[in-house]
Amino acid sequence: MCIICENKLVSFTFLDCSQCKILKTIPLIEKINSIICYNCPSLTQISDCNELIRLICCNCPLLQNIPQFQNLQNLDCSECISITQIPCIDNLTRLDCRNCLNLKEIQKCENLRYLDCSGCRLLEEIPQLNELVNLWCYKCPGLKRIMRSGQFTKIQKLCFSDCLFLNEIPSFTKLCVLVINNCPVLERVDFSKMQELKDFFTCESCPSLYIPYKDRQRLFDKKGKYLIFRLKRVQQRYRLKVLARKILNQIPRTVRVLNDMIVSYC
Ligand SMILES: [Zn+2]
Secondary structure: OOOOOOOOOOOOOEEEOOOOOOOOEEOOOOOOOEEEOOOOOOOOEEOOOOOOOEEEOOOOOOOOOOOOOOOOOEEEOOOOOOOOEEOOOOOOOEEEOOOOOOOOEEOOOOOOOEEEOOOOOOOOEEOOOOOOOEEEEEOOOOOOEEOOOOOOOOOOEEEEEOOOOOOEEOOOOOOOEEEEEOOOOOOEEOOOOOOOOOOEEEEEOOOOOOOOHHHHHHHHOOOOOOOOEEEEOOOHHHOHHHHHHHHHHHHHHHOOOOOOOOOOOO
């Protein structure tokens, strides 16, 4: 039982009705701007509250729809296994939808800056989100495409793993951190405009990926603050051993602060 079930609801701006076993619907509450309702096993519906800014509704297994809230900025609906779609919410800046096992579509939310869709096994596409800064797609086996173009985006951090159908990553001009693990058909990462990619690049178990010589030189010869070099089971034509030795020889001269280093195939 929570204050909604007990009918103690009066006008206020913040509501926490988490862990209520019997709550089915969150009614329309005027002027509310923050709702926290995680772990509500019977919750099927949240009303479209106009002034809502923050909604934390993780692990509500029967919740099927997220309304198209006008003012919502922060949405955490992770582990909501019945949600199939995130609608276009214009003001949304942060979306956490990890492990939404039936999520098939994220619509174009123009102002989204942080998106974690890890574990969304049915998600096929990340739409063109030009304001996006951080994107996490760990364990998204159905993911086929991420954006049409990387040129005008603000993406700085991009992490992928186990994307079984992803075959191309476009050139994100502001990218600083790139993590790619176990993407078996990934053939091409367009490094041509990734001039900022110097702090962190790791790539593991991508047997189809080929990085052209000029890109390899540029990526691994940067004088970075941190050097993390990790290439495993990538195509043999990289001459990994030679490359790794070359980097090892250069370390005393090029690295000022070494935090972590993983070198394989030496
Ligand atoms: Zn209740």
